[in-house]
Amino acid sequence: MKTQLKAGVAALSLMAATTFAADIRIDGFPDYDTQIEAIKGGLTEHNVTMLKNNHGDHHTKLKTNLATGSGAGDVVLIDVGFVGSFVNAGGFVDLSSQFGPMADNYADYAVAAGKGNDGKQYAVPVDLGPGVIYFRRDYMEDMGYDLNEVMTDWDTYIDYGRELKEKDILLIGNASAVANAYYRFNVGEGEGLYFDADGESLVTSERFVRAFELAKTIREEGLDGNISEWTEDWYAGFREGKFATQMSGAWLLGHLKNWIAPDNSGLWGVSHLPSGIYGTWGGSYLAIPKQASNPEAAWDLIEYMISEDIQMAGFENIAAFPAHTGTYDDPAFEEPIEYLRGQKARLMFAEIAENIIPVTPMKGDLVAEDLVNVALDKVLNDGVSIEKALADAERQIKRRVR
Known part of the structure; x- marks a missing residue:
């Protein structure tokens, strides 16, 4: 070439x-x-x-x-x-x-x-x-759904999942990806992912609460498979059409066509995320x-x-x-x-990449990410309330990040 x-x-x-x-x-x-x-x-x-x-x-x-x-x-x-x-x-x-x-x-x-x-x-x-959502075309336009309507916002996206459930199709492999997408792509200008400009924790803010609420709804209504990402079950989910969507970066395309699901050519498409949010x-x-x-x-x-x-x-x-x-x-x-x-x-x-707002990296990001993931797991799998899980995470972040 x-x-x-x-x-x-x-x-x-x-x-x-x-x-x-x-x-x-x-x-x-x-x-x-x-x-x-x-x-x-x-x-x-x-x-x-x-x-x-x-x-x-x-x-x-x-x-x-x-x-x-x-x-x-x-x-x-x-x-x-x-x-x-x-x-x-x-x-x-x-x-x-x-x-x-x-x-x-x-x-x-x-x-x-x-x-x-x-x-x-x-x-x-x-x-x-560039943050996107990959979707199964056979579960979208081939079934008569309008992609733009489905991706209008997070509520219409979940409504789509409710209809898929009636057809025994999962909306997504793991609800945690929805929480990740929401809190990563709604960062205020000048903020970090987990900390504000002064280094104070943001993990109990509305951004994280809403992210956890979306994921909890998906899990409680049985719209995801609780399939851990980057596992053999997850790869099989792509190959076998177990779930209809996956949030990721543009780079997932390379993994799909090169080794995860090379035989699925033509079955997948890619879209902006719900609400048209931009992020990396x-x-x-x-x-x-x-x-x-x-x-x-x-x-x-x-x-x-x-x-x-x-x-x-x-x-x-x-x-x-x-x-x-x-x-x-x-x-x-x-x-x-x-x-x-x-x-x-x-x-x-390219359009997404040119519209991404910078997110300030912080030294405590890895600590905060681990603790937020633990909090999300407790909400989705152990029945802990969102407020308690995030408050516990914030206390530990403040103790471990100086």
Whole structure:
């Protein structure tokens, strides 16, 4: 394809300026192993390998590596949910001088999230996660439902689930995804996800209460399957059509067509979330640990991976939505996607990405996220009231985050 040919030319041009060769290890998680394998041939003067772990184990290992000062790769991939905590832990190389001159070419909110509290750039965005909802077309338009009416707001979305239940179809695999979507995508300007501008907890605010109420309604009415995400049962749910919708980032498309449900081409479509809210669901960053043996070569890899052509290659290979805004005029955005029954979904992804309001990353985000997830589990599975679960979570957040 044109983008792949251009990528090869860009790589050769980049590496012509490189005067040394090095072994570079990038530590990451799926589906970036697919992307690395597809593009590494263009980085001809370096030997690039990837150490892959599943999402959770990768970040747990990286946390240990940073704390002990050893064991990390030359380049590390970081999910946006971890970036706020990791960049402020002091274990990454300052990339301000390298990335600063090109930062205007990348989504503003994503650039901001890769900075530490000192304003320096420690992590560079490589892909974004425009928040969307994937839906089964055979349970939507093929059954006579109007997508726009279903997605009018959260109440119409749940009403759709009630009608599906009469047909023995689940609305969603797990109600927790609805709560996550609501509280992540209704953040006030200048706020963090869990903390306000002054560092005070927000988890007992109306945003979290409403999110928990929506999820509780879905669970109590039997509209979800209580299927844990990223499990074999969840993958089977996609393949077998057990549920009708799934909230996620645009990147889920790559997982669906590459390995979760490759035989389901034409059965899925993608839409804005209910109420037309904008937000980011995931997204990835690249950083260089201070312990890296060859930071110069590591930067070569990062610069290569965030270049315009390789960003488009990632979009083609694994549906990793580009952080480089210069790609949004590429003709590939107009191409129909066969897996989504010919939908030109990339135009929607770009429109969402350009309307996302920045969410300030905070050092306590990981602690708060864990405690909010525990609170949600207690509400959905143990019958604890929303008010008590959130109040308990806030008390623990205040105790653990100084």
